[in-house]
Amino acid sequence: MVFVIGLLGAGGAWFGWRLYTGPGPLAADTAIVIPRGAGVQGIAQKLAEGGVVRHSVEVLAASRLRGDGARLKAGEYLFPAGTSVKGALDLIISGKVIVHRVTVPEGLTSWQIVERLRGEARLAGDVTAIPAEGTLLPETYQFLRDDARTDLLARMSVDMEKALDRLWAERDPDLPLKSKQEAVILASIVEKETGVAAERPRVAGVFVNRLRIGMRLQSDPTIIYVLSDGRGQIDRDLTRADWKLESPYNTYVLAGLPPGPIANPGLLSLQAVLKPEAHRYIYFVADGTGGHAFAETLEEHNRNVVKWRRVRDGD
Template identity: 85%
Template sequence: MSAQPENQTRPRRRWLRLTAALLCFGMLGTAGGVWLGWQRYMGQGPLTADTAVVIPRGTGVQGIAQRLADAGVIGHPLELVIASRLRGDGAKLRAGEYLFTGGISLKAALDLIISGKVIVHRVTVPEGLTSWQIVERLRAETNLSGDVTAIPADGTLLPETYQYLRDDARADVLARMSADMADALDRLWAERAPDLPLKSKREAVILASIVEKETGVAAERPRVAGVFVNRLRIGMRLQSDPTIIYALSDGRGQIDRDLTRADWKLESPYNTYVVPGLPPGPIANPGFLSLQAVLKPETHRYLYFVADGTGGHAFAETLDDHNRNVVKWRRVRDGE
């Protein structure tokens, strides 16, 4: 076979060299693209500070990608769309409110949304608030949703710190508080001391609400409860100022002035200076410790107590001793 002319073989060689070069460049470009994509997926993201992002229910992958891009979590929505498709877990992305840390990678952002580790909010309800005050506190929680159409009865809600998620309903939080109060009361009632002058769980809550408002010192509550239990046993009036305040405030639990002597003559079933026994209902929502104190009160012979100027109270068995304690308190109050 005769050799091909030189002018025919040279173009073919050039074409082969060009094709090989293009293939090499293509392979390098592909490798570079893969490397760059991997860096965008695993490397530090553009977010400069911790940021909360809400993903509403029903939001698809593209909607999630757009929200994260708008918040600066990722550079472009397409990054998350492509990454989720390559991972095959787009259907696993979950709605909720998430906290993305500064510099979070695309991979970590996807992992977080799939994990469902949403932001947990908390609302603390102090002991001794009326139900109206508790509802107002929940209304002030902007991360909760829905309004409260009816104020729960006083004494039916357990003060505590409650966790919730963004857009949880206020009514649902109240329902949890009510269930917790019922559970706590059932448990404490079953373990109550014998021979208490309390006929029902409701009476226990009524007395506990008075104890709650009389002292903020936890260690004193069983002793204060013991004073009221002693009074109930001998038919002595409870004479508790907080019950009058409750009546004067129309159940809202506070007034903007001190009580006067005229207030002690108020015609109200809640005036325990006039009406014997317990008032007709709780004057607040007592906490667990006050409920426990009433159902397991301290055993003593005290019938009186008055503030001692240190945040606590001075207790007395007789009226004479009590009057002396009152004189001491007035001196402390007046700075003498």
């Protein structure tokens, strides 16, 4: 009888160990959110509902025998197919939650950035105030599920301040820029004028040259910013009437920089403005390849404009 009882006990222990360490029923890698304050009971139920374990009792029993229920951490976890009960508990204790990413492209307005974050369903909370233009650094940001949108915006703002402080300290001498804010304003214009990274220092040099001689910047994106009410885009081409728009952002009418940024510039545009290419160009126009043709004189510029119109019209 003693032998039989011992044998049954050993068999039960072996069976329990197999349940604890053997492959679970999960057929494919699955993400499951363990909410804060769920407790062992709630976690066990979540794992059973998600198909990680066959029954919540398996998790409850294992956690009680291990004595580490207090170490289970909330978060979103990716459970591999066939995860055992032991593997599931070890993963939740490790705190190796899923890290998500959101990319904020250079040149978006603050309104556009907020809209992008509002469209990210894995973030939480609303944004009640649009951040000031030019205060957010475009970049790829990591976040955890249910992080607050406002917290992510705050990180973007801190990153912009740090980047701007560093680049301003390394700027070229004798730039016609009186402050970091003016650098951001000009960088936002450069950002919207060209999508070719290698061109940005040259485009920045054009605008720096214009500022030095008191020539108007004549930048279409500054007008588009006003016409779009800060949303960055309009669904039509600019007209001659638009170039006469009464606005402090109209760089065709008013000399110098507009009163504020027209977008959130990236690092390359900030670098370009603070270390512009040294040249004598004061004109540029699209060349039909995605880049621009640059000129020192109006006569040369007019020839480039004619070439661009031929390309545009397919002549």
